[in-house]
Amino acid sequence: MEAKDVQSIADARELIEARGLNHVKVGMFDIDGVMRGKYMSKEKFLSSLENDFGFCDVVLGWDVRDQLYDNTQYTGWHTGYPDAAARIIPESCRELPLEHNNVLFLAEFVGEAEAICPRGVLRKVLQQAKSLGMQIETGFEYEFFVFNETPESIREKHYQGLRSLGPAEFGYSVIRNSAESQTYQNLLKLCSQMDIPIEGLHEETGPGVLEAAIAHDDALPSADKAALFKTFTKVAMQKEGKMATFMAKWSPEYPGQSGHIHLSVRDLSGASMFYDESKPDNISDTMRHFYAGQQKLMPELLAMIAPTINAYRRLIPGFWAPTEASAGIDNRTCAIRIIPGSEQAQRIEYRIGAADANPYIIQAAVIASGLWGVENRVEPEPLVKGSAYETRFPPHLQLPHTLWDAAQRLKTSQVARHYFGDAFVDHFSATREWEEREFRKHISDWELDRYFEII
Structure with missing residues (x-):
């Protein structure tokens, strides 16, 4: 067996x-x-x-x-x-x-x-989806940087002057993935053996950054695969004398590392609930309400989506990361990318998530906000055409700028308490407040350089 x-x-x-x-x-x-x-x-x-x-x-x-x-x-x-x-x-x-x-x-x-277990919280949300006649399918995409370093060497160097797998930007490079084919093949083989099927693995834009697309599955096993992928990618790299990081943004010089989620909804018979060929872009009423709920609740649930101090370093204009709760048709500058297609392909790409998010918790937020939209027949904001970075958004679509602010929004969210339960909301928001307080104890190099001599 x-x-x-x-x-x-x-x-x-x-x-x-x-x-x-x-x-x-x-x-x-x-x-x-x-x-x-x-x-x-x-x-x-x-x-x-x-x-x-x-x-x-x-x-x-x-x-x-x-x-x-x-x-x-x-x-x-x-x-x-x-x-x-x-x-x-x-x-x-x-x-x-x-x-x-x-x-x-x-x-x-x-x-x-179970009330605060990340996997248990996702199961709770999926049970609510099932009660509405919905089956959720998702697929995670991860970007991660790889370095020719060890856990010891990065500390000895104080995380400075690290040797990346590649020396410079070279997105989708066949030269790089051929020259480093052993590392690529080892990871692909490992994922296949561990039942984490990879649809695509390629060089991204940045020195030594890779992107992997994990094949879609039902939401709960999909989250399992995402969490296992992050863990055992790190194991595989360390076995080779390398290191992988899934930090949201490890360097100010390069784009952050995303953790995008592709999502579709089917009824209990397996038919798409997002596809309606009689509507513009095949967007069914269910899909419209679903992404509208995601958009409206994104600022409220951001602590579950961007759960670290570092995650907020990534959410800046011009680096392929969304900065407001925006939505658009096949628009990669938006937080929510609506992807029209066939009945099988019609889906949402939730692009605001970074690689550092807990797959169970971010997925719970992504799905619950969509369910809320469907249950309340929420209508979306006008879709963005062109660059979302150059679009002015109303205050209710602005995102919290810090983890502390995001935790306060989550803590007071009645929608979050309805879908996730009081025990989880109280516990998780407290852990994010702790993370912010730990950060505030730290004296950065920037502060020392700016104030030590002069002030």
């Missing part, structure tokens, strides 16, 4: 026994989309398949540097950081080609912790 054939607890048990595995890798994704996990003994794993297992809830209570949040209610010193119940997802089983004879299973929190 292959890992991709596992669909049930019985299948998982059969695979483990047949391969004679003594330990199995189990992982889940935290609030920031970072994979946390461990090796479990065969006995513990098989028991956990049937009865769930306990996983320290600190993974929902710390940041990317393992610093403990001091402002969240669900978990903290006041709770003693107990174990929370988690379940193993049998159908998530994947080969681990970079390890000898092992497989990976994803897990997710259940019980009380």
Whole structure:
């Protein structure tokens, strides 16, 4: 039996026994989309398949540097950081080609912790979509920079003077992807073996920046694949003595790194709900209300879409990133790109997301805002023609300029509380406030250079 054939607890048990595995890798994704996990003994794993297992809830209570949040209610010193119940997802089983004879299973929190578990929040939104007769399909596109560096060397250099995979801009370069074919082929092979099918992989504009388009799937497995792609791209690069970063913007000299989401909606029989050949650009009423909801709620939900301090460095004019809640027909200067096509191809590209967003959380925001638009029959703003950067937008389409402001908008959003629940909104907005407060403790090189001698 292959890992991709596992669909049930019985299948998982059969695979483990047949391969004679003594330990199995189990992982889940935290609030920031970072994979946390461990090796479990065969006995513990098989028991956990049937009865769930306990996983320290600190993974929902710390940041990317393992610093403990001091402002969240669900978990903290006041709770003693107990174990929370988690379940193993049998159908998530994947080969681990970079390890000898092992497989990976994803897990997710259940019980009380499910309300703030990123995967659980996305499932909650998808259940609401299903109650409206909708099936959501998505596909993620990621840009990421690759460097001929190691975790040690980047620190020794203080992140300056890094050696990128390529020396300069050369978008869609066949020369580059041929000269570096081993790296490209290794990543493509790994993704194929791990059931993360890649539709396209190419050189983007910037020294050493690549873009990968992951094949579309139902929304929940699509988010799994996106989160796994980011994790194991980093693993694959480090195995080669290289490093990949999915920071939203690592250098002021180059465009930021996007994490675009392509989205379509079908009814429960599989027919497109976005396509209506009798309407201009084949845009059905459902599609119109859906993207209108996304547009109207983008400023309100931006903390889920741009969840880091660094994400706001990317949202500036002229660098291929949107700066307002704009929408247009096949317009890449807009936050929402409406892509007309056949019944199979009609879709939305949600372009404001950066590569640093948690795939589960951003997708929950993208889908919920569309559902709100459909449920309330929201009408869109006028579509942008030409450059969105040169268009004046009304105040309600302006985006928050900082993570702190975005967190305040999310915290007071009744729509967010309706779709995601109070527990998630309170917890996530608090974690973003923490991130901003941690940033404010930092003294930048810019400040030292500007003030140290002169002021």
